[in-house]
Amino acid sequence: MEKHQIILDDQLYTYELHLKKIKSIYIKVIDGQIVVSAPLYTSIHSIEELLIQYQDKLIDKVCQYKPNIEYRDEGIVKIYNHDYIIKLRDINQKKCVLHDHYLYVYHHSLENVIDIFLKKLLLDYIEERIIYYLTYHFDLDMPRIEIKHYKGRWGSCFYKENKVTFNLSLVHLEKDLIDYVIVHELCHFLQANHSRYFYNEIEKRIPNYKECIRRLKEVHP
Secondary structure: OEEEEEEEOOEEEEEEEEEEOOOOOEEEEEOOEEEEEEEOOOOHHHHHHHHHHOHHHHHHHHHHOOOOEOOOOOOEEEEOOEEEEEEEOOOOOOOEEEEOOEEEEOOOOHHHHHHHHHHHHHHHHHHHHHHHHHHHOOOOOOOEEEEEOOOOOOEEEEOOOOEEEEEHHHHHOOHHHHHHHHHHHHHOOOOOOOOHHHHHHHHHHOOOHHHHHHHHHHHOO
């Protein structure tokens, strides 16, 4: 990965460049950052011509970006696609409480305490939903569940270990998208690849799975 700078609409922007064994150039805005994937040996001139060609759309997406969480008093945290205002009330207790439109944090180690709270919140939801799906939609044993910080994926299935792992960032999304990721990983116990048979298994449980995939691609893990 390389970082380059370019002037777009009289303003300096940094973009990430990933040169890969691919056939076309792909440009995305991920977490407010312009990211370019291009075939090996593509010239910077060719890449930046494309960036300038699509600069209006790119700048608009960069400006629209808002982080899912701001680790500060009066910052915003998105939980299940709802915004909550962080209120720091430091009484040296490592706990958080959701109330109305606020997340009250009772310790100065704000980032650590919020992450622990979100991890427990997501774990409880995923465990509840997996129990539901195993009861009504799968004939499987209850897997071990882990929540992790992932980059580039929403979850993983370790079928030989009877374990599924999920990206903590799922806690920021709508619950129907979380359910899609849960079903996706559970279906790997039936089909260990991404063949059409695998997606047939998903479709049996989530008929609109293609729409879920489309929405997940828009937010990125």
